[in-house]
Amino acid sequence: MNIRDNTDGAFLADVEQWLDATLARMRTRFAPHEWVHAECRTAWNAELCAANLVALDWPRELGGRNLSTAALIKFHEMCAVRRAPQPLNSIAHSILAPTLLKFGTEEQKRSFLEGIRLGTEVWCQGYSEPGSGSDLASVRTRASREGDGWVVNGHKVWTTQAHAARWCFALVRTDPDSRAHKGLSFMLVDLKAAGARVEPIRQITGEADYNEVFLEQVHVPDGNLVGAPGDGWRIAMAAAEYERGIYFLPRVIQLEAELQEVETLFERAAPAEPASTRLAATLATLSDTCFVIRCRVDAILRRVATGSTPGTDGTVLKLLWSETRQALQEIRMELLGEAAMLGPDSGGRFSEAAVATREFLWSRAETIVAGTSEIQRNIIAERVLGLPKG
Ligand SMILES: Cc1cc2nc3c(=O)[nH]c(=O)nc-3n(C[C@H](O)[C@H](O)[C@H](O)COP(=O)(O)OP(=O)(O)OC[C@H]3O[C@@H](n4cnc5c(N)ncnc54)[C@H](O)[C@@H]3O)c2cc1C
Incomplete structure (x- = not known):
C-alpha cells in the first residue's frame, strides 16, 4: 500500500492500516511466543524497511519521510499497542542513524544510512569490554594511526547481535596517553574485515544473542571515524539520548x-x-x-x-x-x-x-x-x- 507522508495525520492514518494488515500476515507465520526470536525480528525488520518505515524523521534527500518527532513517537506507540516485534536492527534505527545524522559527514550519511533504511546492513554497538562496563570511560581497545586510516586492536563483550551484524559502532582509544573519557573516538568497524572475529555468548535462557568481538590488527579507513579523534565520549553520550x-x-x-x-x-x-x-x-x-x-x-x-x-x-x-x-x-x-x-x-x-x-x-x-x-x-x-x- 502507498503510505502518504504529506502530513503527519495522513501518514498515521495510512500506517495504522498498514500495521494491522502486516501484523495479521506476520501472525500467520509466527506464533505469539515466537515473536522474540531472531527469525521473526528479522522478518519484521524487512517489512518495516520495505515500507520505508525506519527513516521517518530523516530528511528526504537521504530517503527519509521528514516527519516530526511527534509522528515518530505515535508510530512507535501504534506498534507497541499491537505488540509488534522489536526489529532486529533497532540499535541502528534508534541509536546509530540519529548519531550519523547529527555528527556524520555527508559522505558517511550517504555510505551508511542507506543500508539501515533498506535493511541490508545490521549494526551492533561495541562499547563494553571486559573490565569496562559500568566504568565505560576505561575502554582499552586501541586504534593507532597507520597510513590513511587506523589499526584497531581490542576485545569487546556483550555485543548484542554482533553475529548478525556487518558493522559495529565502537568506542576506541585513539590517544594512548589519554585517561578516562578523553582520547576516546567513535569508529565504524567492518566486522567482515580481516582480523575481526565474533564469538557467541550462551545466555542463561539458552539463547545466544550476545557476543564477544575480537579485533586484531583490523584496518579502519579514516572516513569511518565519526567526529574528530577524541570526540568519542561526547558522541556516545549524545547517542544514548537519541x-x-x-x-x-x-x-x-x-x-x-x-x-x-x-x-x-x-x-x-x-x-x-x-x-x-x-x-x-x-x-x-x-x-x-x-x-x-x-x-x-x-x-x-x-x-x-x-x-x-x-x-x-x-x-x-x-x-x-x-x-x-x-x-x-x-x-x-x-x-x-x-x-x-x-x-x-x-x-x-x-x-x-x-x-x-x-x-x-x-x-x-x-x-x-x-x-x-x-x-x-x-x-x-x-x-x-x-x-x-x-
Ligand atoms: C542483555 C545485555 C545486552 C547488552 N548489550 C550490549 C551491547 O550491545 N553493547 C555493549 O557495548 N554492551 C552491552 N551490554 C553490556 C552492558 O552495558 C554492561 O553489562 C553493563 O554496563 C555493566 O557492565 P559490566 O557487565 O562490565 O559489569 P561491571 O561494571 O563489572 O559491574 C559489576 C557489578 O558491580 C557494580 N558496580 C560497578 N561499578 C559500580 C559503582 N561505581 N557503584 C556501585 N556499583 C558498581 C555493578 O552494578 C554490578 O553489579 C549488554 C548487557 C546485557 C546484560
Missing part, C-alpha cells in the same frame, strides 16, 4: 499486560495463607508502580515531542521499570509452581508453555543492560538528589 524515551513504550505496555496475566494467575492459583496475603500485597504495590511508570513514560514522551531529551528522568524510569518487571516475573514463577521448571528445548527455543520461564530468566539481564541498577542509583543520588559522592 532513543528519546521511545525505548520504554513497548516495555511499559508489555509490563501492563504481564501484570494483568499475573493477577489472573493469582486468582486462579488461589494460594493458601500466608502466601496469599503476601503475594496480594506485593501485586498491589507492583500495580501502583506500574501506574507511576506509565505516567512517567507519557510525561517524558510529551516533552520529547517538543524537542527535549529524557535526561535523568530516563534513569529513574529504567530503574523503576527493570526492577518492577523482575519482581513481577518472580511472583509468576512462584504461582506457576512446577510448571516454572520448563526450560528451552535442545535447540534453545521456548515452547508456548515455557514462555514465562524465558521472560523470568531474561528479566535478570534487565537490571544490567544499559547501566546496572547500582549505576542508575548513583546517577539519581548525584544528579537528581544532589547528594555528595561517597
